[in-house]
Amino acid sequence: MEKTNIAIVGLGTVGTGVAKLLLDHGDRTSRHAGRTLWLKKAVVRDLAKHRDVDLPAGVATDSLEDVINDPEISVVAQLIGGLEPARSIMLRLLESGKDIVTANKALLAEHGPELFTRARELGRSIAFEASVAGGIPIIANVSQCLSANQIRSLEGILNGTSNFIVTQMDEKGAPYDVVVRKAQELGYAEADPTMDVDGTDAAQKLAILAHLAFGATVDWSDIPRMGIDGLDPDDLRYSRQLGYRIKLLALANLADDGLELSVAPTLVRIGTPLAEVRDAFNAIRVVGDAVGPVFYHGLGAGQMPTASAVVADLIDTAVGRTRLTFQTLEYFSIDNPPRAKLRDADTLVGRNYFRLSVANHPGTLASITSVLAKHKISIASVMQHEGENGSTHLDPVPLVIMTHEATEGAARAATQEIESLDSITGPVVRLRVKD
Amino acid sequence: MEKTNIAIVGLGTVGTGVAKLLLDHGDRTSRHAGRTLWLKKAVVRDLAKHRDVDLPAGVATDSLEDVINDPEISVVAQLIGGLEPARSIMLRLLESGKDIVTANKALLAEHGPELFTRARELGRSIAFEASVAGGIPIIANVSQCLSANQIRSLEGILNGTSNFIVTQMDEKGAPYDVVVRKAQELGYAEADPTMDVDGTDAAQKLAILAHLAFGATVDWSDIPRMGIDGLDPDDLRYSRQLGYRIKLLALANLADDGLELSVAPTLVRIGTPLAEVRDAFNAIRVVGDAVGPVFYHGLGAGQMPTASAVVADLIDTAVGRTRLTFQTLEYFSIDNPPRAKLRDADTLVGRNYFRLSVANHPGTLASITSVLAKHKISIASVMQHEGENGSTHLDPVPLVIMTHEATEGAARAATQEIESLDSITGPVVRLRVKD
Numbered sequence: 001m002e003k004t005n006i007a008i009v010g011l012g013t014v015g016t017g018v019a020k021l022l023l024d025h026g027d028r029t030s031r032h033a034g035r036t037l038w039l040k041k042a043v044v045r046d047l048a049k050h051r052d053v054d055l056p057a058g059v060a061t062d063s064l065e066d067v068i069n070d071p072e073i074s075v076v077a078q079l080i081g082g083l084e085p086a087r088s089i090m091l092r093l094l095e096s097g098k099d100i101v102t103a104n105k106a107l108l109a110e111h112g113p114e115l116f117t118r119a120r121e122l123g124r125s126i127a128f129e130a131s132v133a134g135g136i137p138i139i140a141n142v143s144q145c146l147s148a149n150q151i152r153s154l155e156g157i158l159n160g161t162s163n164f165i166v167t168q169m170d171e172k173g174a175p176y177d178v179v180v181r182k183a184q185e186l187g188y189a190e191a192d193p194t195m196d197v198d199g200t201d202a203a204q205k206l207a208i209l210a211h212l213a214f215g216a217t218v219d220w221s222d223i224p225r226m227g228i229d230g231l232d233p234d235d236l237r238y239s240r241q242l243g244y245r246i247k248l249l250a251l252a253n254l255a256d257d258g259l260e261l262s263v264a265p266t267l268v269r270i271g272t273p274l275a276e277v278r279d280a281f282n283a284i285r286v287v288g289d290a291v292g293p294v295f296y297h298g299l300g301a302g303q304m305p306t307a308s309a310v311v312a313d314l315i316d317t318a319v320g321r322t323r324l325t326f327q328t329l330e331y332f333s334i335d336n337p338p339r340a341k342l343r344d345a346d347t348l349v350g351r352n353y354f355r356l357s358v359a360n361h362p363g364t365l366a367s368i369t370s371v372l373a374k375h376k377i378s379i380a381s382v383m384q385h386e387g388e389n390g391s392t393h394l395d396p397v398p399l400v401i402m403t404h405e406a407t408e409g410a411a412r413a414a415t416q417e418i419e420s421l422d423s424i425t426g427p428v429v430r431l432r433v434k435d
Numbered sequence: 436m437e438k439t440n441i442a443i444v445g446l447g448t449v450g451t452g453v454a455k456l457l458l459d460h461g462d463r464t465s466r467h468a469g470r471t472l473w474l475k476k477a478v479v480r481d482l483a484k485h486r487d488v489d490l491p492a493g494v495a496t497d498s499l500e501d502v503i504n505d506p507e508i509s510v511v512a513q514l515i516g517g518l519e520p521a522r523s524i525m526l527r528l529l530e531s532g533k534d535i536v537t538a539n540k541a542l543l544a545e546h547g548p549e550l551f552t553r554a555r556e557l558g559r560s561i562a563f564e565a566s567v568a569g570g571i572p573i574i575a576n577v578s579q580c581l582s583a584n585q586i587r588s589l590e591g592i593l594n595g596t597s598n599f600i601v602t603q604m605d606e607k608g609a610p611y612d613v614v615v616r617k618a619q620e621l622g623y624a625e626a627d628p629t630m631d632v633d634g635t636d637a638a639q640k641l642a643i644l645a646h647l648a649f650g651a652t653v654d655w656s657d658i659p660r661m662g663i664d665g666l667d668p669d670d671l672r673y674s675r676q677l678g679y680r681i682k683l684l685a686l687a688n689l690a691d692d693g694l695e696l697s698v699a700p701t702l703v704r705i706g707t708p709l710a711e712v713r714d715a716f717n718a719i720r721v722v723g724d725a726v727g728p729v730f731y732h733g734l735g736a737g738q739m740p741t742a743s744a745v746v747a748d749l750i751d752t753a754v755g756r757t758r759l760t761f762q763t764l765e766y767f768s769i770d771n772p773p774r775a776k777l778r779d780a781d782t783l784v785g786r787n788y789f790r791l792s793v794a795n796h797p798g799t800l801a802s803i804t805s806v807l808a809k810h811k812i813s814i815a816s817v818m819q820h821e822g823e824n825g826s827t828h829l830d831p832v833p834l835v836i837m838t839h840e841a842t843e844g845a846a847r848a849a850t851q852e853i854e855s856l857d858s859i860t861g862p863v864v865r866l867r868v869k870d
Contacts, residue, residue, distance in 0.1 A: 017725070021583050028584075029583065031650070032760075033582075034760055035763070135726045135727055135729060137576060137729075140575070140579065141576070143467070144575065144747065144751070146747065147463075147468075148464065148742070148744075149463075271711075273711070290456060290739040290742060290743035290746075291743040292739070292740055293733065293734075294571065294733040295731070295732040297728075297729070297730040297732075298728065298729040299726070299727045299728075304725040304727070307583070308723065308725035308726040309583075310583075312580055312582050312583050319759050319760055320759050324754050324756055325754055325756075327469070328468070328469020328470070329469065
């Protein structure tokens with residue numbers, strides 16, 4: 001049986017999982033690849049460190065040169081996170097004739113055009129299934145399995161950390177800070193979870209998916225985004241009473257006048273598949289013009305789900321499938337970037353959830369609803385509870401308003417105007433609603 | 436740009452959809468394939484018949500020879516249903532050097548080994564994404580995207596017709612016959628829906644998926660199966676009261692002592708993803724040892740979802756991806772068939788739903804529960820309603836019993852014994868329960 005020599009660069013959590021699959025389950029990779037995938041080298045920073053995988057003698061090395069200078073190694077799983085030295089290492093590997101498999105979505109989001117263009121110049125390929133939604137093979141599904149379609153829309157829960165936090169806040173009624181600490185203890189959140197909870201990670205993944213689905217080159221930092229870091233448990237509770245759950249939803253919609261892209265906490269109706277995605281799971285709903293809606297649900301991250309995606313890419317690359325379309329598909333091209341025309345945010349139409357803190361005196365509701373009426377925003381439902389035990393009728397009370405569809409521009413203008421009313425005692429919370 | 440000449444054989448519903456995608460959306464197929472997919476011929480039975488697609492002059496022909504004898508045509512979408520002449524036509528196309536894309540699952544289930552072996556001998560390929568769950572790319576997902584995994588289990592709603600019928604019976608409380616007529620009017624059921632409603636179609640699809648997932652060669656007719664054609668609306672109602680919906684579930688489970696395969700109406704807990712699959716949708720839950728659970732949901736059939744799968748296969752075949760693994764994967768081999776060892780049905784363990792029609796006199800429940808106890812089947816819940824208005828206390832009443840886990844052998848033996856009790860006035864309904 002033919003043999004493809006593989007190297008892993010970076011033996012962290014995912015790298016260790018990849019090594020396990022290659023070493024312990026060579027039979028299945030050979031069966032699916034029709035050839036042996038042979039782990040020849042694994043580049044680590046510290047050779048002395050204990051690892052969860054038994055590498056055969058001679059495999060571990062702390063020198064990248066052992067891979068660069070070995071012409072027998074043709075495919076490299078490059079599993080170093082962050083931008084540098086990951087970028088420089090990937091360029092050197094490409095230049096030494098290696099095909100690359102990577103899970104580094106931040107690197108692709110920042111330097112995709114440079115890296116992919118260089119790979120094409122050198123006749124090499126980069127596979128990146130593991131970069132988005134680890135356990136869901138969404139890259140292959142969007143770019144190959146649904147290739148007969150014009151994708152119309154994509155909606156996804158793409159950040160497992162955020163979804164874990166929101167699920168726990170929702171189900172346990174616990175405040176944000178407490179849940180984040182729990183997520184860190186369980187390994188679902190990093191020591192510094194900023195990129196996960198502020199929407200950056202989801203926006204980077206959405207930029208990659210939008211590129212595959214719409215051929216649009218999008219700078220992730222251009223995507224309007226809001227994280228879950230400011231989420232109040234009260235809003236989760238009121239949403240539930242109204243029949244919704246709040247999810248950090250990444251959304252892409254193709255319209256005649258351009259592409260709508262956003263990442264934001266969104267009210268999703270209970271009982272719909274996206275609303276029922278719990279904890280560290282991810283899910284994506286894709287609508288294609290021929291296939292209709294297709295829904296995917298799986299683990300968003302973790303050692304073995306991500307390793308599963310990396311090894312599938314290693315097989316595809318070793319077999320030669322990746323190479324067949326890498327040149328023609330021109331992913332992340334800098335030569336001829338079909339820049340996405342993002343739709344003017346103000347013209348987007350959607351429903352809104354408002355939570356206001358209002359003084360409890362006559363005329364308050366009338367003044368608020370007048371502002372909404374002036375901006376042509378009609379009200380779907382209103383919920384105002386009595387003050388809590390021990391509060392007086394003079395204490396401010398929460399007022400929740402769900403609107404029918406309105407433009408984003410009107411909703412924003414109304415929010416500003418409402419915030420300036422005398423009877424409003426705090427900032428207005430406004431969230432997107434998706435039916 | 437390079438060009439691949441395509442032919443369609445059989446311009447029925449799906450064939451027409453494929454022609455539309457190729458003719459109206461050549462831009463997207465070229466973008467994804469890096470080459471033009473050119474529809475050169477479409478073989479029809481009756482040239483005079485009106486069709487929903489405008490074929491360019493010279494494309495339609497009623498002679499298969501126009502395809503066989505045209506060396507420029509390299510890929511053929513063979514979209515004729517049934518076994519013959521579909522089988523002979525496929526063999527002739529392979530022998531004339533064409534790669535094949537097909538949606539004909541019955542043909543693969545019956546003649547897969549012969550056709551695939553012949554294709555390999557001839558250096559040709561057969562792609563068949565459209566043969567299972569039209570709108571869900573489950574073939575590519577199981578055989579490629581999840582190729583790093585040992586699949587542990589597969590559970591699926593694979594027959595859209597049955598699911599439509601069961602959903603309508605459940606939601607409208609309508610009897611089987613009425614719903615079947617409605618399904619026929621809406622085009623969800625054929626004039627003779629036998630193969631769909633008796634479990635044959637789902638078993639054929641399960642045999643194909645089991646082959647891909649477990650490398651097991653299974654004769655679909657060896658799969659224990661029960662259809663929905665005998666389903667009583669009462670059982671749907673009682674199940675719902677107990678927190679379950681009934682779905683025609685195809686199930687494959689890998690255990691140490693062999694493979695469990697079955698197709699049967701099954702109680703699925705409300706709120707779980709499979710229970711919420713409505714109408715003509717399909718869904719599949721796959722568990723891999725690395726990736727964990729992955730859930731897919733999409734349209735099971737229909738013109739454009741199936742055409743989407745066919746065109747994705749045409750692209751993969753034209754690009755050369757299909758060919759790369761077709762020889763090595765040895766799907767449906769007759770030379771060395773790794774025959775599946777099906778587990779002894781009697782040893783399978785599961786929960787059961789029993790509905791009995793019992794005479795309303797003292798000792799009845801005691802005699803039934805004694806039989807269950809004798810067979811070591813413990814009871815999870817019992818539901819006995821009073822007789823309907825107008826019935827006397829002598830009329831038989833329905834008794835529903837949900838059990839804890841028991842072996843199939845014990846459940847079957849207990850069923851026989853209960854049926855022979857004097858107090859039982861009709862056949863015992865027994866259904867599988869899946870938590």
